[in-house]
Amino acid sequence: MKLLKTDLKNNVLQSMIQLLDENRAELLSANKKDLEAFSKDDQAMYDRLIVDDKKIDGMITSVKEVMSQNDPIGKTISHRVLDDGLDITNKTAPFGTIMIIYESRPDVTIEAAVLAFKANNKIFLKGGKEAIHSNKVLVDFWHKALNEHGLDSSYIQLLTLNRQETQEFLKNPTEQLDLIVPRGGERLIQFVKEHARCAVLVSGRGNNFLFVDDTADWEQTKKVILNAKTDKISACNALDKILIQKDVPDYxxxxxxxxxxLQAKNVSLLVDAETQKTLKDQPLIPSDDVWSEEFLALKCVIGTVDTLDDAIEKINAYSGGHSATIMTTNRENAIKFMEDVDCAAVYQNASTRFTDGGKMGVGAELAISTDKLHHRGPLGLNELVTNKYYIFGDGHIRE
Structure with a gap:
């Protein structure tokens, strides 16, 4: 793939900023069509679908942040000259062509594309049909920005495929795919893994846990729980499960x-058998499968564990590998929890809602990776690269 100059890429992004700002009415009108066609039965998805002036401001900020970041391509990772004079440099390089599959969030059409383009990749955007009008307008903006600077629209393409067509595209893409990011639930991830013929980077599933140990500051704990659970129920970094140590004073x-x-915030509860001895009016979890569910709703499970080790074991057995928090004033307990819990982001005394590219300082994000290969956590600009070795010789042969 031809490497574009940094100035050219940034000029395209500057044009995109202007297009977003000057054509708000067109985007809002398109989004209105999406909202009117969508049932509010799935409140979390509906919330993710909404575009307003604040959301557009966020899109513009994302593009500005990526534009201001250093170009991630061509950076030297390592360099060495062997005894025989062979000169070896390992540099960052583009993936090539990325495909992202996502639902309802039109802002992903901005964040995914700006990251892919600045990292010199092409990207296929497979947004959900519920956001089709919004996404078409946004991709049209991208094409105008590209064309304005002499680049063709192939860098950023919108796919409007049904399930069967998507399956066929994964098996026989119109051009080589180098990376696919399914941003969604288990069914989507399994669908992509089953049919894809290239690398798949898993992201999007939450099911996050918070553990309260016997030294936790209770007022602080409640504040963190409320934020993590109720601030934005549609986010993959929202809280679903609370574990409380049995030895907590005044349990x-x-x-x-x-x-x-929680009930004052309209959060419905499920509890395990031990917790139900105290919270007698709350329904018992119907099966252990509930521990694995991501709710994306005002719903939460409260469970009781005997020890820190029990909490770690339960989190590692059931969480989505996204985020987990320990509420504790014991630093040793915090370090043990953070080292032993197998999640992309682990916290002490803080809300899981901070697992986000913007909050973690990487700017826009393609997704939150829960994979272990390549990268875990927010996929920002510097994570959308691979590497390539440049080897310079002078008639060298291996003997």
Whole structure:
């Protein structure tokens, strides 16, 4: 793939910023069509679908942030000259062509494309049909920005395929795919893994846990839980499961206090058998499968564990590998939790809602990776590269 000059890429991004700002009415009108066609039965998806002036401002900010970042391509990772004079340099390089599959969030059409383009990749955007009008307008903006600077529209393409057509595209793409990012639930991930013929980087599934140990500051704990659970239920970094250590001082009183605080925010609860001894009016989880569910709703499970090790074991057995928090004033407990819990982001005394590219300082994000190969956590500009070795010789042969 031809490497584009940094100035050219940034000029395209500057044009995109102007197009977004000057054509707000067109985008808002398109989004209105999407909203009117969508049932509000799935409140989380509906919330992700909404575009307003604040959302457009966020899109513009994302493009500006990526534009201001250093070009990630051609950076030297390592350099060495062997005894025989062979000169070996390892540099960052583009993936090539990326495909991202996602639902409902039109802002992903901006964030994914700006990252892919600045990292010198081409990208196929397979957005959900519920956002089709919004996505078409946004990709049209991208094409105008590209064409304005002498680049063709193939760098950023929108796919409007049904399930069967997507399956066929994964098996026989119109051009080589180098990386696919399915940004969604288990069914989508399994669908892509089954049919893709290239590398797949898994992202998007949350099911995040918070553990309260016997030293936790209770008022701080409630504040963190409320933020993690209720701030944005549609986000993959929202909280779903709360584990409380049995030895917490005033265990019964604190459970009832937590119950009241969550119910005041209209959060429905499920509890395990031990917790139900105190929260007698709350329904018991119907099966252990619930521990693996990501709710994306005002719904939460409260469970009781005996020890820190029990909490770690449960989180590693059931979480989505996204984010987990320990509420504790014991630094040793925090370090053990953070080292032993197998998640992309682990916290002490902080909300899981911070697992986000912008909040973690990488700017726009393609996704939150829960994979271990290549990178975990927010996929920002510097993570959308691979590497290539440049070897310079002078008639060298291996003997």
């Amino acid at each position: 019964d009183a604190k459970l009832k206090d937590l119950e009241a605080v």
